[in-house]
Amino acid sequence: MKIAIVGGGAAGFFASISAKEHNTDAEVVIFEKSQKLLSKVLVSGGGRCNVTNGCDSISELCSAYPRGGKSLKKAFHVFNNNHAIAWFESRGVPLVIQDDLRVFPQSGSSQNIIDCFLDEAKRLEIEIRTGKSVKTIIPENDKLGIVFEHQEDRPEKFDKVIVTTGGSHQRNGLNWLEKLGHKIENPVPSLFSFNMPDETITVLMGVSVDNSMVKVQGTKLISEGPLLITHWGMSGPAILKLSSFGARILHEMDYKFNIQVNWANERNAEMVSLLMNDIVKEHPHKSLSNFRPYNLPGRLWSYLLEKIGLSESRTWKEIGKKGMNRLVNVLTNDTYTVNGKSTFKDEFVTCGGVSLESVGLTTMESKVVKNLYFAGEVLDIDAITGGFNFQAAWTTGWIAGRECAM
Numbered sequence: 001m002k003i004a005i006v007g008g009g010a011a012g013f014f015a016s017i018s019a020k021e022h023n024t025d026a027e028v029v030i031f032e033k034s035q036k037l038l039s040k041v042l043v044s045g046g047g048r049c050n051v052t053n054g055c056d057s058i059s060e061l062c063s064a065y066p067r068g069g070k071s072l073k074k075a076f077h078v079f080n081n082n083h084a085i086a087w088f089e090s091r092g093v094p095l096v097i098q099d100d101l102r103v104f105p106q107s108g109s110s111q112n113i114i115d116c117f118l119d120e121a122k123r124l125e126i127e128i129r130t131g132k133s134v135k136t137i138i139p140e141n142d143k144l145g146i147v148f149e150h151q152e153d154r155p156e157k158f159d160k161v162i163v164t165t166g167g168s169h170q171r172n173g174l175n176w177l178e179k180l181g182h183k184i185e186n187p188v189p190s191l192f193s194f195n196m197p198d199e200t201i202t203v204l205m206g207v208s209v210d211n212s213m214v215k216v217q218g219t220k221l222i223s224e225g226p227l228l229i230t231h232w233g234m235s236g237p238a239i240l241k242l243s244s245f246g247a248r249i250l251h252e253m254d255y256k257f258n259i260q261v262n263w264a265n266e267r268n269a270e271m272v273s274l275l276m277n278d279i280v281k282e283h284p285h286k287s288l289s290n291f292r293p294y295n296l297p298g299r300l301w302s303y304l305l306e307k308i309g310l311s312e313s314r315t316w317k318e319i320g321k322k323g324m325n326r327l328v329n330v331l332t333n334d335t336y337t338v339n340g341k342s343t344f345k346d347e348f349v350t351c352g353g354v355s356l357e358s359v360g361l362t363t364m365e366s367k368v369v370k371n372l373y374f375a376g377e378v379l380d381i382d383a384i385t386g387g388f389n390f391q392a393a394w395t396t397g398w399i400a401g402r403e404c405a406m
Contacts, residue, residue: 001026002157003404004146006134007164008032010041011376011393013117015162018401020124026405028126029158031146033133038114040166044390045102049110051088052081052394053387054097064388066190066245068381071356072395079398081391091116102386136176137161139369160371160404162364164397167350167377177354177378181368185380187352190247193235194259195340205231207297213262214238217335221246224265229300232342234259241384243341247351255341261334263304264294269332276324284317291316293331304330349389353380364400373400 001023005016008030020028041049055061058076062069085095085103093116094106105112121128138145138155145155168174168187178184196202212227214234221242228236242259243250250257264272275293283291289312292301305312308326310319319327358367359374366372375396383389 001159001405003028004144004156004158004161005030005164006146006161007166007376007378008034008037008128008130009164009166009376009393010038010390011166011378011397012162012164013038013121014394014397015164015373015375015401015404016126017117017120017124018398019160019162019405020126020401022402023405024124028124030121030126030128031132031134031148032128032130035130037128037130038117041113041117042110044110045104047110048104048108049113050102050104050385050387050390051095051113052084052103052391054085054101054103055081061388061391064386065381065383065392066247067351068356068379068392069383071361072381072392075361075395075399079395081387083398084391084394087394088113088116091120100386134165134176137180137369137372139180139372142371144369144371160373162373162375162397162400162404163354163378164374164376164393164400165378167353167382169350171352174353174378180366180372182358182366183355185352185355187350188247188251189341189343189349190244190351190382191240191349191385192243192341192343193230193239194233194243194338195255195342196233196336197339199233199336201229201303201336202231202233204229204299204303207300208236209263209296209300211265211294212238213265213267214242215260215262216242216246216250217258217260219246219249219257221249227261233338234336235342237385244349244351244382244384247382250341256339257337259336259338261336262332263296263300263334264331266332269328272332273324273328276328280316280319280324285315288312288314288316288319304334307334349382350377351380351382353378355380362399363403364396365403373404375400 003019005012016028096106133149135147135149143157144161145157147155174184208228213224215222223241225238226236227238308330364373376393381392
């Protein structure tokens, strides 16, 4: 049996190893269009490679995927984050689960993951061909012929093919799959930070808040978590999660919108007001600069006070009713204008790809082309940060490889 893997990234290697381990007699070949293998793995997680997440349940795992979570539920019962952790550790890559449940190689280097894949491919005698860009696939009886760019004389035939080409920046990168009959969901960026060129809060770059709530005005989009102020605007898990769940909506808004930041992460403004009044009663003679609510960073607290016209030297009992109202409002409803987005080019994640309507997710086989399978980000599956996007690659790759080997 001859099995082709189109794409030499995370899902491609995982699928190829799964195929070969499930059928040691199979001839497995990885085709990568560039000269670099696993390039996204190398830069992921700041070069540390956040391989998966340590969450406890399938339902929690599914909830991390704005697109594809419910569809992946059965697949996660077959191969989930616990299976992935065991997979890597059994192959000599010890992992650590951080307090935030992100999982990294103990070495702190993504090179360990790359070396693991390359070693496994060598051990299993998986052939790897770089500089091989696939132009199209031609179904022919029960075989699939792969036509390469600049090599159109005779298609190379395979019994099974797994497409693991990753996310596409442009829809035309998926045209060849659409021509085969697959439904394509338009790719748009996901997991991006917000640009705020007209906002002065960027002078606080590097300041982070552990627990915030962010809402996009005029939508139902809301998220909670750590927020990081950058020299271009805002980032951090709260912002990235918002961009992930709102990928299509924010794209339609041309990335121009207002956000409301709740620095207290308290939905009920009355509760914030009560806390402020308690501070006035308990610390009336303390200056505003000497007592910060919600453990807000000093620079941010100073910025917010200046924004609403309250002097840091004032005591809490001196702020008055109007000052208190301004303070509660800025803590719960601080508004900023977003104009654009920033993505880390090497780590881009897309929403969109081959529609899950075109794929049987128990096998990852195409519903329109027999013996053609999919795995990884080429599918319309994407997740928030925390190792979930890689987990989708491991799950779909493992299943696609197993099914191909049968």
